Each structure stands twice: as structure tokens, then as C-alpha cells.
Amino acid sequence: MSLAAVADRGALLSQQRDYNHATDSEYKRLRQLADGAYTKRQQLSQQSQKAFKNGDKGQAHTLSEKAKEQLSVAEKYNMQAAEYVFTQNNADSDSNEIDLHGLYTKEAQWILQKRIAVGVSNHESSLEVIVGKGLHSANGIAKIKPAVEELCQQVHLRNYVDPKNAGVLVIELQNAQVPSSWATMDYSTFAHNGPSKPAQAYQPHGVSQQQPHNNYAQQQQPQYKPQQYQQHQQQHYNQSQGQNNNANNSSQNNDIINMAMKLLCMCVRKNL
Numbered sequence: 001m002s003l004a005a006v007a008d009r010g011a012l013l014s015q016q017r018d019y020n021h022a023t024d025s026e027y028k029r030l031r032q033l034a035d036g037a038y039t040k041r042q043q044l045s046q047q048s049q050k051a052f053k054n055g056d057k058g059q060a061h062t063l064s065e066k067a068k069e070q071l072s073v074a075e076k077y078n079m080q081a082a083e084y085v086f087t088q089n090n091a092d093s094d095s096n097e098i099d100l101h102g103l104y105t106k107e108a109q110w111i112l113q114k115r116i117a118v119g120v121s122n123h124e125s126s127l128e129v130i131v132g133k134g135l136h137s138a139n140g141i142a143k144i145k146p147a148v149e150e151l152c153q154q155v156h157l158r159n160y161v162d163p164k165n166a167g168v169l170v171i172e173l174q175n176a177q178v179p180s181s182w183a184t185m186d187y188s189t190f191a192h193n194g195p196s197k198p199a200q201a202y203q204p205h206g207v208s209q210q211q212p213h214n215n216y217a218q219q220q221q222p223q224y225k226p227q228q229y230q231q232h233q234q235q236h237y238n239q240s241q242g243q244n245n246n247a248n249n250s251s252q253n254n255d256i257i258n259m260a261m262k263l264l265c266m267c268v269r270k271n272l
Contacts, residue, residue, distance in 0.1 A: 019101040020132065021085050027102065030081035037074035041067045079187075082107045089130075097128040105147040110190045113151060117183035119173045128162070129169045145169060155179070 021027035048063035085102035093099055098115050100108040112129065119127050131145040148169055152159045155178050162168035 019089050019099060019130075021088070021102045024085075027081055027085055030077050030084065034074045034077035034081065037070045037077065041070035041074060044070060075188075078104070078107075082111075086111065096124065096126065097130060099130040100144050100148070101130065101132050103144070105143050106191045107187075108144050109147050109151050110185075110187050112148060113178070113182040113185075113190075116151075116157070116171065116173065116176075117178055120176050120178055121183070123174075125172070125174045127171045127173055129171060130167060131169050132167050 018024065044063050044067035048060045048067060051057075051063060052060035082103055086099075089099040089101050098112065100112065103111065116127065129148055131148055148171075149159060151157075152171060155176070157176055157178075158172040160170055162170055
């Protein structure tokens with residue numbers, strides 16, 4: 001599809017069809033269920049922390065497990081919402097475009113990096129990303145577009161706004177290189193760590209690889225005062241509980257991975 005055609009389609013997004021799904025009852029239902037589960041998770045986590053402070057580690061563990069269950073429920077509903085909106089919006093997408101309307105920023109970045117990895121592997125020249133104009137965002141400030149630009153900046157992908165439509169961002173893929181993890185990273189890992197960056201992005205000029213490692217090791221060995229010990233224990237407990245969430249959500253992540261890859265394969269086959 002030409003840039004002009006993409007621009008025309010982009011213009012139609014806000015005129016004839018609610019690609020943001022702001023009024024879609026099913027989309028709203030799934031997001032609201034996710035928000036409700038997140039609220040319950042926060043309440044249970046606070047109760048767990050309170051029980052831990054009071055010395056009732058058994059109750060703290062029970063409440064923490066219930067909190068993890070609610071986190072799993074929330075992720076499940078958000079995955080369903082992401083799959084729903086992505087499928088609906090990309091049913092009419094051409095092979096060289098992807099529509100990210102209605103996705104949360106992390107969801108959009110994660111799905112897009114997989115699409116970019118496919119495009120680079122297939123030697124595609126460019127990808128038109130429909131990011132919207134932020135009309136349904138808080139205070140009318142776009143969120144998806146800056147998130148896409150950030151993703152591109154991490155791996156130095158040239159991108160520019162379609163001069164005919166501010167809601168379309170064009171990413172140049174010719175001769176591009178992206179981390180291999182972009183094609184394989186699961187959503188939980190991505191949401192926790194953010195997009196993978198090229199190795200040189202971590203390396204300031206004139207600094208060896210060993211020096212940042214040593215600095216990091218020193219930062220991980222603070223000297224605790226007696227009154228700080230209990231707080232450190234609680235932080236360690238919270239961190240250890242959070243590390244178990246990735247395994248609990250793996251099956252849900254696989255659902256959206258399979259969905260994303262099926263749709264990406266469908267887009268790619270249009271070029272064959």
C-alpha cells in the first residue's frame with residue numbers, strides 16, 4: 001500500500017470507525033476487569049505487607065499468593081483485550097502496515113518489535129505504523145507515538161511522520177539491525193525490562209565493560225543500619241514474591257505471542 005493510501009486510511013480512523021475502541025463494550029469490559037483485578041492485587045499486597053510487619057509470615061505468604069493470583073487474572077484480561085483490539089484493527093491492514101490503536105504502550109512496543117524483527121528478517125524496506133493522534137488519550141496527548149519513537153531510537157531505526165497524516169509513523173527497515181531477542185522475548189520479560197537495546201548503547205566512550213559491572217556490584221552491597229534491617233527484609237520478601245509472577249503468567253503470554261505471530265505471518269503472506 002502506498003503512503004498516500006495509508007494516509008487516507010489513517011484519516012478514516014477518526015471519522016468512520018472507532019479504532020481506539022473507546023466505546024466498544026467488549027473492549028471496555030476486558031480492560032475494566034483487568035483494572036478491578038489490579039485493584040484487588042494492590043489491596044492484598046498491602047495486607048500482606050502489614051501482616052509481614054506484624055510478624056505473621058504465614059498470613060503474609062497466603063495474602064501474597066492471593067495477590068499473585070489477582071495479578072494473573074489482570075494480565076489474562078489485558079491479554080484478551082490486546083488480542084481483541086489488535087485483531088479487530090489489523091483485519092484490514094496491508095502487509096506493510098500495522099495498527100497499534102487501543103493497545104497500552106508496553107503492549108504496542110512488544111508487538112511492534114516482533115513485527116519489526118519479521119520485517120528485517122524478510123528484507124522489507126519500510127513499515128507504516130498507525131499510531132493515532134492521541135485524540136482519546138488523557139488531555140489529548142499521544143502515548144503510542146512517543147513509545148514507538150523510543151523503541152526505534154534504542155536500535156537507531158530511522159523513522160518519520162507521514163507528511164500527509166500525523167497519525168502514521170513510517171519506519172525504515174532497509175539494512176536495519178535489531179536484537180535477536182525482539183523475535184523471541186515474552187511479554188512479561190519485556191514489560192519488566194523494557195525493549196532490548198544494542199550493546200553499545202550501554203557503553204560510554206572510554207569506559208571498559210568491567211567498570212560498570214564493578215560499580216553495579218558495589219551498589220548491591222549497602223551497609224544497613226539496625227533500624228533499616230526490617231525494611232530490607234520486607235523489600236527482599238516483596239522482590240522474591242514478584243520474581244515468581246513471570247512463571248505464573250507464562251501460559252497467558254504464550255496466548256498473545258501465538259496471536260501476534262499468527263497475525264504477523266498473515267501480513268507477511270500478503271507479500272508472497
